[in-house]
Amino acid sequence: xxxxxxLTLQLAFSxxxxxxxxxxxxxxxxxxxxxxxxxxxxxxxxxxxxxxxLVQIFLVYYGLGQFRPELQEIGxxxxxxxxxxxxxxxxxxxxxxxxxxIVRGGLQSVPAGQIEAARAFGMSGLTLYRRIVAPIALRQAxxxxxxxIILMIKATSLVSTITLMEVTGLAHKLISETFRxxxxxxxxxxxxxxxxxxVTRLIDLAERWIAPDLKRENRVAMVPLDTR
Amino acid sequence: xDASCRLAVAxxxxxxxxxxxxxxxxxxxxxxxxxxxxxxxxxxxxxSTLLRCINMLEVPDSGTVSIAGEAIKLxxxxxxxxxxxxxxxxxxxxxxxxxVFQSFNLWSHLTVLENVIEAPIxxxxxPKAAAIDEALVILExxxxxxxxxxxxxxxxxxxxxRAAIARALAVQPQLMLFDEPTSALDPELxxxxxxxxxxxxxxxxxxxxxxHEMGFAKEVANRVIFLHQGKxxxxxxxxxxxxxxxxxxxxxxxxxxxxx
Ligand SMILES: Nc1ncnc2c1ncn2[C@@H]1O[C@H](COP(=O)(O)OP(=O)(O)OP(=O)(O)O)[C@@H](O)[C@H]1O
Ligand SMILES: [Mg+2]
Numbered sequence: 261x262x263x264x265x266x267l268t269l270q271l272a273f274s275x276x277x278x279x280x281x282x283x284x285x286x287x288x289x290x291x292x293x294x295x296x297x298x299x300x301x302x303x304x305x306x307x308x309x310x311x312x313x314l315v316q317i318f319l320v321y322y323g324l325g326q327f328r329p330e331l332q333e334i335g336x337x338x339x340x341x342x343x344x345x346x347x348x349x350x351x352x353x354x355x356x357x358x359x360x361x362i363v364r365g366g367l368q369s370v371p372a373g374q375i376e377a378a379r380a381f382g383m384s385g386l387t388l389y390r391r392i393v394a395p396i397a398l399r400q401a402x403x404x405x406x407x408x409i410i411l412m413i414k415a416t417s418l419v420s421t422i423t424l425m426e427v428t429g430l431a432h433k434l435i436s437e438t439f440r441x442x443x444x445x446x447x448x449x450x451x452x453x454x455x456x457x458x459v460t461r462l463i464d465l466a467e468r469w470i471a472p473d474l475k476r477e478n479r480v481a482m483v484p485l486d487t488r
Numbered sequence: 489x490d491a492s493c494r495l496a497v498a499x500x501x502x503x504x505x506x507x508x509x510x511x512x513x514x515x516x517x518x519x520x521x522x523x524x525x526x527x528x529x530x531x532x533x534x535x536s537t538l539l540r541c542i543n544m545l546e547v548p549d550s551g552t553v554s555i556a557g558e559a560i561k562l563x564x565x566x567x568x569x570x571x572x573x574x575x576x577x578x579x580x581x582x583x584x585x586x587x588v589f590q591s592f593n594l595w596s597h598l599t600v601l602e603n604v605i606e607a608p609i610x611x612x613x614x615p616k617a618a619a620i621d622e623a624l625v626i627l628e629x630x631x632x633x634x635x636x637x638x639x640x641x642x643x644x645x646x647x648x649x650r651a652a653i654a655r656a657l658a659v660q661p662q663l664m665l666f667d668e669p670t671s672a673l674d675p676e677l678x679x680x681x682x683x684x685x686x687x688x689x690x691x692x693x694x695x696x697x698x699x700h701e702m703g704f705a706k707e708v709a710n711r712v713i714f715l716h717q718g719k720x721x722x723x724x725x726x727x728x729x730x731x732x733x734x735x736x737x738x739x740x741x742x743x744x745x746x747x748x
Contacts, residue, residue, distance in 0.1 A: 377593035473639030
């Protein structure tokens with residue numbers, strides 16, 4: 261089963277990296293409030309947060325598989341034929357929606373007085389964003405985003421349903437060979453726990469580095485409860 | 489006009505309303521270089537709005553604001569009011585103004601020292617080493633050398649306000665604007681902040697100070713302005729405004745302040 265760890269981590273971290281980029285773009289679009297665009301972004305977030313990830317994975321892999329001739333025509337079949345790419349796409353789209361909410365919350369939490377102070381000293385535009393708004397938003401958003409990373413690592417187990425042999429997929433396979441469900445799933449759970457233990461530590465270090473003045477209790481208190 | 493009486497700021501005939509509330513109603517104020525002006529007046533009389541119009545955090549509906557002889561360019565905005573016509577000009581003129589807020593507004597993600605060097609490095613593009621050297625001198629002056637590596641959340645309100653004053657000093661402003669710098673502080677912390685402001689006044693810095701500390705205004709100001717409903721109701725040297733105000737409202741306001 262340990263052989264599945266690289267695939268699990270690869271799926272989790274690629275989707276998180278791609279999804280974070282999308283999340284920031286979505287959050288900025290919503291914040292800018294340009295009507296048709298921000299409305300689209302808000303609907304996107306609503307739809308992807310409001311439907312189960314498993315259904316999203318099935319839709320991308322099986323659902324779009326139905327349109328094979330059309331996809332072949334536009335030269336995208338190689339992508340949608342691959343369970344790996346489909347899983348990556350579904351995970352990315354899903355985490356982007358959650359991430360967008362986290363980024364939006366972070367931006368919203370930046371105190372108006374601190375932005376005003378920056379303006380009063382002649383800062384504006386990109387410098388204001390880069391030097392003041394983004395770092396303060398990051399401090400606020402990091403605990404919630406750490407939570408999102410942990411959720412994503414666990415969420416990758418769903419891709420075993422589209423034939424991918426990550427930790428859970430390998431566990432299924434092992435059980436069909438040995439019929440020892442309890443031991444195998446127990447071991448699988450332990451592997452996820454260990455991965456998340458390491459990730460939690462890393463997130464904690466990042467928080468300490470980015471917000472050295474905030475006390476741990478305060479940071480944790482800001483993490484919203486959210487499960488998938 | 490000789491150099492010693494150049495105008496650091498001139499505000500002429502300012503009008504500003506928020507919705508149907510007229511906050512400034514034809515206000516004119518100017519400060520010569522080296523002058524310390526105290527602005528007093530009851531809550532809601534427009535003191536903060538005046539300061540915020542000087543650095544365009546609030547854009548006046550009509551009237552002009554000139555910083556060091558240069559009028560800030562404004563243009564009509566769609567849907568009423570006005571907006572800055574030239575952001576580059578505003579950003580440049582704002583560097584001549586050091587604003588100190590009632591609620592400090594230090595940047596929470598930066599240490600005290602980083603707060604002080606932020607604008608010099610990232611707005612004024614001064615070399616980092618020079619900015620740090622100068623920041624250390626300023627922090628020494630406001631008595632925060634030992635707190636330079638603390639974050640705002642780790643120091644007291646009085647220390648935060650002194651850090652905010654240091655941040656304003658670091659841009660080498662021609663005019664300092666203080667909006668009730670001590671009214672968010674516990675009484676025992678007021679003194680340390682007033683001491684710093686007094687030092688600045690003695691150095692001959694040009695300052696406009698909105699305050700409820702009547703005793704302090706009397707002591708440091710060259711000129712006191714009493715605002716009432718968005719207009720200058722009384723203006724003159726402290727001895728006149730506090731000792732023999734011409735306006736009945738001003739007299740009442742001062743006696744109510746002295747009683748409390
Ligand atoms: N951004 C705003 N939007 C709407 N109303 C505002 C805004 N800023 C100020 N006001 C209103 O304008 C009036 C004058 O406000 P201002 O802050 O200038 O008063 P002030 O003299 O500084 O009073 P204080 O002593 O309480 O600080 C107040 O009634 C206030 O509620
Ligand atoms: Mg005020």
